[in-house]
Amino acid sequence: MKSDISIKWLGNLSKIKFDDDGLKKMAADMQSIMTLMDSLLLVEPVEFEDGTEFCGLDALRADTVRDSFDPELLVSQAKDSKDGCFVIPKIL
């Protein structure tokens, strides 16, 4: 793993908060995992012609209005909601 990457910074990027013990454990695990991933750096990805076809990816659906879900049903699983909207803690 590249030495200029900090696990704390990566945790911020991943929106996961680790305590000190968690940071140490994750650092050790990531070191092992990245040693395996770094094995690819020795493989030269030569240019190739991808002959495989992918189905459906260009088959866009028609842009038509359809029935959707009741907003009250969709917010019913949220921890906090009001008038069909999600409620979150204050940002400022």
Add this chain to the structure above:
Amino acid sequence: MKISILRKKLDDKEISAVELTRLYLDRISAADKLTDAYLYVNYDGAIKAAQSAQTIIDAKQSRPFTGIPIALKDNLCTFDMPTTCSSKMLDGFVPPYDATVVAKLRGQGAVFLGKLNMDEFAMGASTKTSYYKKTKNPYDLTRVPGGSSGGSAAAVSVGLCAAALGSDTGGSIRQPASFCGITGHRPTYGFVSRSGCIAFASSLDQIGPLADTADDCAALLTATAGRDIYDQTTADKTFDLKKSDKGIKGKRFGLIKELMGKEVDKDVSAAVKKAAEWFINAGAVVEEVSLPMLTHAVPIYYLISSAEAASNLAKFDGVRYGFRPEKTLNFFDMISKSRDEGFGWEVKRRIMLGSYALCSGYYDDYYKRAIKLCGIIKSQYAEAFKKYDALLSPVAPTTAYPFDKLPDDPAQMYLADICTVSAALAGLPSLSTPCGYDKDGMPIGLMITGKRFDDAAVLSAAGAYEKEFVRKPPQLKGVSEMKL
């Protein structure tokens, strides 16, 4: 018990749909204390569905899955049962809709017995990363059932459902099927809609069947395949094995050299070679074939799948649904604490790896390189399929291992996926069927991989082999073989 037999018994009125459902529910009550395959048993809902199914049968309008008791991996959304992905993050979550595959089977009058345990968010190969419980292998309760569809495989193996649906991102149907001595099929990417399957890695995720036989898997593929407006990767194709099955005489199979190396247990490689000999004796040609890039498939798979997981799991932030801790300082603290406390360790590891692979300055070295190398894997498969109808290999380097033998080193754990990840990266149909037992009596799986949308080739080859192979069902103390 085979779905075709159950279908006949239901249609001939030898047993009613309610009686059949009660038999399975009673069996779950008795045996699942040992295997812990189910997270949720749908006692009342299953009986009601069976009553509805019986009216369809009485009206002589039954379809292939009317009244058939099916169970579902817990990453498939069901509007009437919790869907947790075996994660604290989704504890108690009841989706507002059915996954497309669930809706299709429900539309036929299938009876859903419940939801099955899995590795958290399908990340793992032992079902040990589940937040809720450890599912045990029915052949030896001290061993893992494999994963991530470990609950599905264990339930089918010991007869706690007629068949199950699972999902396979890098081997999550095939490896547990192999470990539990049943048949598991990963359909071609694009054959079956993933709408309502909680996403792990969208370019790889595929829903597929786990069942007693390849014929049952084919029946489930027929029922679930086809174009879906909610999944833009689905093809406008249907599946009918009867129209496609041309037997195996004269067919050409390649035995993949890179997956038969020293890292594969002797018992496993011997069983796969013996199966290859059976194909030769049945009139097929089997030759060794080399796909060199497969030796790099594990890091390629983990970089791509983890990058996609980091994006897909970003939506779990404690706002719209899922876990949120009681006390948080502010909005940003709420998100990071929800994710820290809601996700298990393996999920966090994959998100961290994915974030790393995608971050500025490292994207070219890791993610982009993995995508390019994945293209080489696809082209090597395409080259092999110019000569062969299907490819043979082991499903895993070992049989099911004891819970306490799971490696602590994550890289060692990931390397055990070497046999299954390549077919997933290439979007190919791939199947596991039992082909032997090791010295401890644990099942060994043969993997058959085919060309894109030639699922019939792998299912018909497995079907022919299964007619000759003698299975040894698991013997659970106090649980007898199911008889109707």
